[in-house]
Amino acid sequence: MNFSLWHKDNAQAVVAEARDLIRKRLPQASRRRFLARGLTLGGLCMLSGCGIDDDATAETALMRISRINDWVQGRLFDPSLLAPTYPDSMIARPFPFNAYYGEDQVPRIDAGGFRLEVSGLVARRHPWSLDELRALPRYTQVTRHICVEGWSAIGKWGGPRLGDFLRAVGADLDARYVGVHCGDDYYTSIDMATALHPQTLIALDWDDRPLPPKYGFPMKLRIPTKLGYKNPKHVQAIFVSNTFNRGYWEDQGYNWFGGS
Numbered sequence: 286m287n288f289s290l291w292h293k294d295n296a297q298a299v300v301a302e303a304r305d306l307i308r309k310r311l312p313q314a315s316r317r318r319f320l321a322r323g324l325t326l327g328g329l330c331m332l333s334g335c336g337i338d339d340d341a342t343a344e345t346a347l348m349r350i351s352r353i354n355d356w357v358q359g360r361l362f363d364p365s366l367l368a369p370t371y372p373d374s375m376i377a378r379p380f381p382f383n384a385y386y387g388e389d390q391v392p393r394i395d396a397g398g399f400r401l402e403v404s405g406l407v408a409r410r411h412p413w414s415l416d417e418l419r420a421l422p423r424y425t426q427v428t429r430h431i432c433v434e435g436w437s438a439i440g441k442w443g444g445p446r447l448g449d450f451l452r453a454v455g456a457d458l459d460a461r462y463v464g465v466h467c468g469d470d471y472y473t474s475i476d477m478a479t480a481l482h483p484q485t486l487i488a489l490d491w492d493d494r495p496l497p498p499k500y501g502f503p504m505k506l507r508i509p510t511k512l513g514y515k516n517p518k519h520v521q522a523i524f525v526s527n528t529f530n531r532g533y534w535e536d537q538g539y540n541w542f543g544g545s
């Protein structure tokens with residue numbers, strides 16, 4: 286999380302509320318140790334090293350801290366603040382590839398037969414072809430992708446805004462979450478505020494060409510306000526929901542909000 290960028294003015298109030306949540310939700314022993322370290326926004330983001338070493342409770346305690354962390358990030362998220370953008374000269378070529386499998390196993394999805402499925406709290410459920418997606422207003426952005434594995438790279442993505450798409454399908458914009466399923470069994474979900482953020486794109490292009498297979502053909506969600514694992518490639522289905530779902534890496538312990 287970059288606190289100098291995202292909403293510093295209500296940071297104190299958020300820390301106070303988070304302290305209250307920790308009192309209510311964490312088991313006694315871990316709570317004492319966690320609070321003893323001094324509660325700062327930075328501290329809330331550091332899930333390791335919080336001094337909880339009893340194996341049985343550590344998992345639950347860390348998961349609860351992670352959910353409080355999600356809540357803090359949600360509170361600090363200001364939809365009017367934009368992630369930094371860069372000149373074309375800074376684009377990384379070639380751009381790094383990453384997935385939970387090797388590059389030789391990238392799914393090959395047929396463009397003609399592709400239909401993006403839409404479900405959940407939406408008025409219109411008809412599946413969308415690539416041509417229909419391309420008919421929405423197109424935006425291009427040069428932004429930095431940050432992977433928790435220790436690398437970052439600047440890339441250029443183009444396509445419609447997820448917010449425009451959600452409005453076009455008559456999504457309930459007061460719903461809490463937007464979830465996605467991908468062609469390679471990857472999945473994730475995001476908060477509605479991020480889904481409606483003006484820089485959250487249904488990326489159909491990379492570097493002004495149709496998204497190559499390794500970067501997520503036929504479409505990925507490009508969310509420059511979130512870490513790499515919250516940028517799903519090969520998206521096949523989008524659903525709007527009030528039920529909390531995590532994601533492929535989030536189910537293995539990565540923080541759900543995943544702000545960058």
Ligand SMILES: Nc1nc2c(c(=O)[nH]1)N[C@H]1C(S)=C(S)[C@@H](COP(=O)(O)O)O[C@H]1N2
Nearest residue numbers: 381382383384385432467471513516517518
């Ligand atoms: N479908 C799918 N999307 C995914 C992943 C994946 O394994 N499958 N990996 C995520 C992670 S951890 C990263 S860093 C980025 C990598 O995207 P890139 O190959 O365009 O660099 O994709 C994200 N989205």
Ligand SMILES: [Mo]
Nearest residue numbers: 432433513514
């Ligand atoms: Mo990543």
